[in-house]
Amino acid sequence: MPALPDQIIRPEILALSAYHVQPATGMVKLDAMENPYPLPQPLRDEIAGLAADAPLNRYPDGSAAALKTRLREALAIPSDMEVMLGNGSDEIIQTLALAVARPGATVMSVEPAFVMFRMIATFAGMGYAGVPLRADFSLDVEAALAAIARHRPAIVFIAYPNNPTGNLFDADGVSRIIESVPGVVVVDEAYHAFADASFIDRLARHPNLLLMRTLSKLGLAGLRLGLLIGRPEWLNQLEKLRLPYNVGILTQLIVEKVLQHPDVLQEQARLIKQERTLLYGHLAALHGIEVFPTNANFILFRTGREYEAGTVFEQLKRRGILVKNLDGSHPLLKNCLRVTVGTPAENARFLDALRASL
Numbered sequence: 001m002p003a004l005p006d007q008i009i010r011p012e013i014l015a016l017s018a019y020h021v022q023p024a025t026g027m028v029k030l031d032a033m034e035n036p037y038p039l040p041q042p043l044r045d046e047i048a049g050l051a052a053d054a055p056l057n058r059y060p061d062g063s064a065a066a067l068k069t070r071l072r073e074a075l076a077i078p079s080d081m082e083v084m085l086g087n088g089s090d091e092i093i094q095t096l097a098l099a100v101a102r103p104g105a106t107v108m109s110v111e112p113a114f115v116m117f118r119m120i121a122t123f124a125g126m127g128y129a130g131v132p133l134r135a136d137f138s139l140d141v142e143a144a145l146a147a148i149a150r151h152r153p154a155i156v157f158i159a160y161p162n163n164p165t166g167n168l169f170d171a172d173g174v175s176r177i178i179e180s181v182p183g184v185v186v187v188d189e190a191y192h193a194f195a196d197a198s199f200i201d202r203l204a205r206h207p208n209l210l211l212m213r214t215l216s217k218l219g220l221a222g223l224r225l226g227l228l229i230g231r232p233e234w235l236n237q238l239e240k241l242r243l244p245y246n247v248g249i250l251t252q253l254i255v256e257k258v259l260q261h262p263d264v265l266q267e268q269a270r271l272i273k274q275e276r277t278l279l280y281g282h283l284a285a286l287h288g289i290e291v292f293p294t295n296a297n298f299i300l301f302r303t304g305r306e307y308e309a310g311t312v313f314e315q316l317k318r319r320g321i322l323v324k325n326l327d328g329s330h331p332l333l334k335n336c337l338r339v340t341v342g343t344p345a346e347n348a349r350f351l352d353a354l355r356a357s358l
């Protein structure tokens, strides 16, 4: 008798539920922190030409040298820092976990945080320790230092701004954590374009700091490109775990092309930030809604005692609006929903649907 999958697959994998992606056909999609704007038509035409001429029968450049040069310029990456590319930053989180996954090693983050930190710890056979945020979602530095002393984490992930809460933590508090960790700290700046703050200048100060970015929230989620930035001592080791052709030729060519027009994505990010302020104001003015401050392209809000978040979520869905329901995912997120900032028209439809659902 051949073995059954549940006899072979690790119990902690059997116990996982897969990362849930909601069906979104025909919906106003405000659940996944995507940029709602398409690229301008002339750029799309150029991309069509690039795709038509791309040698798809060949493997892509395994080192993505031209793309990396372009990224260094566009992101002002310090010249003494190395860059590693991933198929989205998700893949980079996994590569990092694999690199440090000795028996008994622990991944640490805050809670609530991006769920993949915990999930990937499990993929890699590692322990996970989550340090609860305070009720206002600020970083509890003292609790983090105590947890570090107890768990001695091999790796700590801190998203800056944090997902799903949207806020930036106190940077000096994060630096204290970096200084006290026996392992490496990854500051995940997925929402950098909307934050006006970065740890990039602190790379020089902290030898155990790595910085992660992604192009997903900036407008290229479909291409899957994430970056890790850090000292060559770290990155040269991590490069050994990167799968040889993890960034496809279309991603390489198209990102290179789009980055030749840096103003396009920057202008879209500026529009999103402008809309964020308006959307925030409208949400804050609604009776029975508590809105949390955000430095990202999404807004977390609580539906309060009068309205169950789950009911509001379902009613929004019935009205064609897809957001993220976080109720039940963490005690601090009781009755919380998360909405991505969309176009002015999408945000107006969301607000109308929300008003009708309360």
Ligand code: PMP
Residues within 6 Å of the ligand: 033, 087, 088, 089, 090, 091, 114, 159, 162, 163, 188, 190, 213, 214, 215, 216, 221, 224, 225, 226
């Ligand atoms: N980090 C954070 C904090 C995120 O919220 C996300 C996406 N939800 C990611 C990383 C992953 O992004 P990607 O794999 O698209 O680069």
